[in-house]
Amino acid sequence: MRKISFRNDILPLKDKLFRLALRITFDRAEAEDIVQDTMIRVWNKRDEWEELDSIEAYCLTVARNLAIDRSQKSEAQNLSLTPETQEMPDALTPDRKFEQSEQLKIVHKLISELPEKQRTIIQLRDIEGKSYKEIADVLQITEEQVKINLFRARQRIKMKYNEIESYGL
Amino acid sequence: MDYKYIEQLLERYWNCETSVEEEQILRSFFHQKEIPAHLLRYKSLFVYQDAEKEVKLGDDFDRRILAEIERPVVKAKRLTLHSRFMPLFKAAAVMALLFTIGGVVKHSMGSGKADVVYVYDQFEDRTNDPQVAYEADSVKAPMKVTVKSQIEEK
Numbered sequence: 260m261r262k263i264s265f266r267n268d269i270l271p272l273k274d275k276l277f278r279l280a281l282r283i284t285f286d287r288a289e290a291e292d293i294v295q296d297t298m299i300r301v302w303n304k305r306d307e308w309e310e311l312d313s314i315e316a317y318c319l320t321v322a323r324n325l326a327i328d329r330s331q332k333s334e335a336q337n338l339s340l341t342p343e344t345q346e347m348p349d350a351l352t353p354d355r356k357f358e359q360s361e362q363l364k365i366v367h368k369l370i371s372e373l374p375e376k377q378r379t380i381i382q383l384r385d386i387e388g389k390s391y392k393e394i395a396d397v398l399q400i401t402e403e404q405v406k407i408n409l410f411r412a413r414q415r416i417k418m419k420y421n422e423i424e425s426y427g428l
Numbered sequence: 429m430d431y432k433y434i435e436q437l438l439e440r441y442w443n444c445e446t447s448v449e450e451e452q453i454l455r456s457f458f459h460q461k462e463i464p465a466h467l468l469r470y471k472s473l474f475v476y477q478d479a480e481k482e483v484k485l486g487d488d489f490d491r492r493i494l495a496e497i498e499r500p501v502v503k504a505k506r507l508t509l510h511s512r513f514m515p516l517f518k519a520a521a522v523m524a525l526l527f528t529i530g531g532v533v534k535h536s537m538g539s540g541k542a543d544v545v546y547v548y549d550q551f552e553d554r555t556n557d558p559q560v561a562y563e564a565d566s567v568k569a570p571m572k573v574t575v576k577s578q579i580e581e582k
Binding site: 265274294295298360363366382384385386389390413416420423424 | 452
């Protein structure tokens with residue numbers, strides 16, 4: 260097997276890890292922290308790199324677990340997701356330049372409202388373009404479950420789209 | 429233009445039957461300017477998927493993470509016995525060079541100062557001369573003074 264180098268194989272994953280962490284935590288600073296933690300954890304496990312099937316899947320798994328841990332810790336400070344709070348103007352949306360477009364903001368909100376698992380799968384599939392198998396590796400579930408979750412997520416997005424379309428905003 | 433293929437892809441996309449490549453085709457399709465009205469509403473979804481790929485970390489992230497990680501590398505792996513003693517080798521080389529230069533200088537000066545050495549030898553030889561004991565000496569002079577004064581008081 261090819262030798263894995265931190266600089267060439269793991270460091271370039273930073274943006275992917277960052278996007279995944281951001282998708283879960285909705286917070287840039289927090290996501291950046293998570294990526295840093297992930298990198299350091301992966302680095303400390305460098306003796307085991309050779310035994311892994313895919314270092315990328317491993318990094319993504321670590322990042323996701325860290326992100327879930329952290330968002331659960333800060334969950335207590337959050338409002339619970341009742342229908343009222345869902346309708347609130349979303350303070351969740353991070354300030355990103357491309358989201359100046361109202362349309363993209365809506366999509367972002369739609370995806371942000373999904374449960375974490377569906378959100379992560381949408382992120383890995385539709386944004387990072389990963390295969391079902393790779394996603395299953397990252398989430399440590401079966402490919403079948405990945406498909407089911409993705410199906411639910413996409414159906415929900417489609418439904419919301421149709422709602423927006425028929426009632427306007 | 430016929431949009432049957434795209435519509436079909438879209439339908440399969442909602443049912444999660446598309447491959448990664450087909451989803452890429454959808455994304456590229458929705459990226460173009462002219463999209464028929466009945467498909468336009470989905471444009472933002474696929475544009476969003478593309479746009480999200482551009483979300484990136486700051487430039488200084490690499491530097492920070494490498495600073496965090498490479499410190500132990502330097503300590504644990506890079507330091508060989510040779511590099512560990514390199515400063516000592518350097519110091520030894522400098523000392524050797526200084527001694528060599530010193531030796532050469534001393535040697536060349538030494539031949540010029542042959543007369544002085546001769547005179548110095550004379551002085552040395554005089555220490556064996558009993559006469560020296562009677563001569564005034566700068567070190568002993570204060571002693572003499574005190575001894576004299578004590579005798580005078582008595």
